[in-house]
Amino acid sequence: MNQDHVEGAFSEAKGTIKEGIGNLTGDAKTEAEGxxxxxAGRAQQTWGDARDAIDSAAATAAEAVSEAASHAPGKFRDTAESVKATASQVGSKxxxxxxxxGQTIASTVKEQPLLSLIGVAAIGYLAGYLLHSPSSPFTAEPEPRYRRAIRRWS
Incomplete structure (x- = not known):
């Protein structure tokens, strides 16, 4: 768990309270802000999950390289240590x-919530279109016409 998880949970709870207050008072603006x-809170928590996954992957890779370096002879050990250092630098970058x-996204969502909502909706629409388009590998093959015709006449 990192700071993004905590801040995201706080933002999500704050939004739930705002939405409830807006719903009770009939204030659409407060409800929308909520x-x-x-x-924004869910997005920040998701970003926190991604950061945790990146940290875990970098640590696993560093361990694997370190293990390989400990078993490698002379020249290969130096190369393995160099790769380990480079992997560590890449992980930190x-x-x-x-x-x-994450900070840029969070500030953009706070400063321009409507634009952020439109952007997320567009990304969701695009993802749905790509997943369900006829050329998508996730879309089931349509039934050939001759099979539909045979099924219809049977």
Whole structure:
């Protein structure tokens, strides 16, 4: 668990309260702000999950390289140590870039909630279209016409 999980949970709880207050008072603006806060909180928690996964993968890779380096003779050991150091640097750079991206996304969602909501809706629509398009590998093969005709006449 990292800071993104905690902040995301707080934002989501705050959004739930705002939405409830807006619903009780009939204030559509407060209700919408609550929904946006909930969405931002969930997004931040998802980002926290991704950061945890990246950290775990980097640690696993570093362990594997370290294990290989301990069993490798002379010249290969130096190469393995170099690869380990490079992997560690890459992991930290990815972590920093991800953290920066998460902060940028969070601030954008807070500053421009409607634009963020439209962007997420567009991404969701695009993902749905790609997953359900005829050329998608996830779409089931349509039944050939001749089989439909045979089934109809049977």
């Amino acid at each position: 929904k946006v806060d909930q969405f 990815v972590y920093e870039a991800g953290s920066s991206a």
